[in-house]
Amino acid sequence: MLDSFxxxxxxxxxxxxxxxxxxxKMTSLANYHAFYNFAExxxxxxxxxxxxxxxxxxxxxxxxxxxxxxxxxLDLEGRCIVTDHSDFILFNVYFPTNGTKDRIVFKMWFCxxxxxxxxxxxASGRNVIMAADLSFAHKEIDHYAPDGFLKxxxxxxxxEHRGRQWLSNFLETERFVDAFRYLNPDEKCYTYWKNQMLxxxxxxxxxxxxxxxxxxxxxxxxxxxxxxxSAFGHAPVKLMLNTIQSYVPENPPEETASTSLxxxxxxxHQYFPDVPAPTALKKEKMIKDEVMNNPDxxxxxxxxxxxxxxxxxxxxxxxxxxxxxxRPPGHFKDPQARxxxxxxxxxxxxxxxxxxxLAQLRKVRGKGKNFGKWYYCCRKITDDKCExxxxxxxxNKALSEPAAAPATEEQPQ
Numbered sequence: 374m375l376d377s378f379x380x381x382x383x384x385x386x387x388x389x390x391x392x393x394x395x396x397x398k399m400t401s402l403a404n405y406h407a408f409y410n411f412a413e414x415x416x417x418x419x420x421x422x423x424x425x426x427x428x429x430x431x432x433x434x435x436x437x438x439x440x441x442x443x444x445x446x447l448d449l450e451g452r453c454i455v456t457d458h459s460d461f462i463l464f465n466v467y468f469p470t471n472g473t474k475d476r477i478v479f480k481m482w483f484c485x486x487x488x489x490x491x492x493x494x495x496a497s498g499r500n501v502i503m504a505a506d507l508s509f510a511h512k513e514i515d516h517y518a519p520d521g522f523l524k525x526x527x528x529x530x531x532x533e534h535r536g537r538q539w540l541s542n543f544l545e546t547e548r549f550v551d552a553f554r555y556l557n558p559d560e561k562c563y564t565y566w567k568n569q570m571l572x573x574x575x576x577x578x579x580x581x582x583x584x585x586x587x588x589x590x591x592x593x594x595x596x597x598x599x600x601x602x603s604a605f606g607h608a609p610v611k612l613m614l615n616t617i618q619s620y621v622p623e624n625p626p627e628e629t630a631s632t633s634l635x636x637x638x639x640x641x642h643q644y645f646p647d648v649p650a651p652t653a654l655k656k657e658k659m660i661k662d663e664v665m666n667n668p669d670x671x672x673x674x675x676x677x678x679x680x681x682x683x684x685x686x687x688x689x690x691x692x693x694x695x696x697x698x699x700r701p702p703g704h705f706k707d708p709q710a711r712x713x714x715x716x717x718x719x720x721x722x723x724x725x726x727x728x729x730x731l732a733q734l735r736k737v738r739g740k741g742k743n744f745g746k747w748y749y750c751c752r753k754i755t756d757d758k759c760e761x762x763x764x765x766x767x768x769n770k771a772l773s774e775p776a777a778a779p780a781t782e783e784q785p786q
Contacts, residue, residue: 375402375404375405375424376404378609380426380611381425381426381429381430381618382423382424382425382426382430382456382458382463383405383423383424384421384422384423384424384463384465384504385421385422385423385424385465386420386421386465386466386467386505386506387418387419387420387421387467387506388409388419388420388421388422388451389412389418389419389420390409390411390412390420390422390451391411391412391413391420392411392413395409395411402424404426404427404428405424405425405426405427406424406425406427406431406432406625407422407423407424408422408423408424408425408435408437408454408456409421409422409437409454410422410437410438410448410451410452410453410454411451412449412450412451413448413449413450413451419450419451419452419467420450420451420467421451421452421453421454421465421466421467422454422465423435423454423456423463423465425456425458425625427625428621429617429618429621430458430618430621431621431622431623431624431625432456432457432458432463432622432625432626433457433458433459433620433622433626434456434457434626435454435455435456435457435626436454436455436456437454438451438453438454439453439486439490447479447482447483447486450469451467452466452467452468452469452483453465453466453467453487455490456626458618459618459619459620459621460500460616460618460619461499461500461501461502461589462494462499462500462501462502463502463503463504464487464490464491464501464502464503464504464505465503465504465505466487466503466504466505466506467505467506467508468480468483468484468487468505468506468507468508468509468536469483469508470508471508471509471534471536477535480535480536481535481536481539481701484536484539484540485539485701487503488539488543491503491549491584492548495548495549495586500585500586500588500589500593501549501585501586501589502583502584502585502589502612503582503583503584503585504582504583504610504612505581505582505583505584506580506581506607507536507540507580507581507582508536508580509534509536509537509580510578510579510580511537511540511541511551511554511579511582512537512554514559514561515562515563515578515579516578516579517563517571517575517576517577517578518576535701535702535710538701538702539701539702542702547587548586548587549584549585549586549587550584550585550586550587550590551582551583551584552582552583552584552585552590552594552597552612553579553582553583553597553598553599553610555587555590555594555597556594556596556597557597562579562598562599563575563577563578563579563599563608564577564578564579564580564581564599564607564608564610565577565578565579565580565581565606565607565608566578566605566606567605568605569604569605571605572604572605579599580607581599581607581608581609581610582610583597583610583612585612593614593615593616594612594613594614594615595613595614595615596611596612596613597610597611597612597613598610598611599611670767670771671696671716671771673696673697673698673699673712673714674698674712674713674714675698675700675712675714677698677699677700678699678771679696679697679698679699679714679716679771680696680697680698680699680771680772681694681695681696681718681747681768681771681772682694682695682697683695683736692736693717693718693719694717694718694719694734694736694747694768695715695716695717695718696714696715696716696717696718696771697711697714697715698711698712698713698714699711700712718734718747718768719734722734722749724749724763724765726749726750726751726752726759726761727751727759727760727761728751728753728759728761730751730752730753731752732749732750732751732752732761732763733749733750733751733752734747734748734749734765734768735747735748735749735750736748745772746764746765746769746772747764747765747768747769748762748763748764748765749761749762749763749764749765750762
């Protein structure tokens with residue numbers, strides 16, 4: 374089957390494999406190196422596998438799961454494998470589905486951690502590709518009956534789905550693109566059909582995606598399309614690059630299918646020294662420590678330290694900073710979603726300049742290490758403007774990071 378694809382790299386999601394079911398013939402392949410990640414929790418419908426052609430796509434290094442032990446809670450379902458192919462880093466990811474409130478919280482945590490990993494690799498100067506089964510259709514064009522879906526789920530808008538909101542915010546940064554939609558902005562294409570009757574009627578969903586950093590896409594992506602299949606289920610998606618892997622090592626990395634049976638999992642930053650290791654994502658402890666260390670912090674209605682965002686919409690308040698909830702956007706009835714807390718960050722300024730007048734809050738616009746920071750200065754614009762300057766530390770410490778809480782369209786005018 375792998376040979377029939379005639380592909381350099383093949384990514385599978387939802388393998389449903391456990392370590393006990395892995396056989397030697399599944400790892401000792403003639404033409405491909407095999408990389409598996411297993412579902413180790415009671416939820417056994419996870420699991421991903423990546424197969425790399427020995428002559429053209431042997432990776433320099435590989436990682437089973439996420440960076441480090443702080444994300445061990447996300448690794449139990451075997452949803453991620455990362456391989457370094459010299460010219461790009463490949464993420465093979467199977468996203469969780471929705472369900473109970475706990476699963477929605479788990480899914481959103483998973484989404485933001487994936488985004489953090491992708492952006493850190495990109496920030497280190499690497500090209501990044503993610504092959505993913507999202508488990509949801511992104512836009513209305515990707516769903517055969519969006520109106521019927523809204524009625525069935527009791528929703529008013531297609532974008533009320535928190536996964537869609539996360540993905541839209543992620544792509545709006547324009548650092549990454551949906552490869553198929555980038556090349557085919559108006560084409561309807563489905564990669565999943567629930568049963569044969571829906572398949573025969575062409576009533577499907579586009580659940581399977583390639584995401585790639587925009588600059589690499591502009592230079593290297595030749596085509597991206599869904600392959601034709603006769604039966605229902607998932608159709609493979611094919612991404613074609615106009616380049617070949619510039620360096621192919623003679624030997625596979627240590628984390629191959631055979632060594633993935635070991636209990637220990639190496640961290641990806643051991644293989645990629647240029648990619649900084651992420652900070653711990655222990656939410657409750659982090660929030661508690663932050664409140665204790667900063668008793669004067671502005672708290673949202675969740676009693677959590679608020680973040681500073683900036684008005685993006687055109688209008689009289691364009692560029693003005695405001696405090697808002699740090700949680701991700703979502704339905705207003707979802708207790709894990711962002712609350713409606715709002716407060717202008719430049720109100721109630723107590724800092725005074727050398728004229729003994731209230732200072733003005735301004736933002737560094739010039740490129741450099743301090744780009745984006747806020748500071749206090751004299752409000753006067755005449756010749757008698759004083760030289761007062763002071764960093765607005767209470768605001769700079771609470772700046773919104775794109776990987777942690779992307780800006781949304783729901784911003785004040």
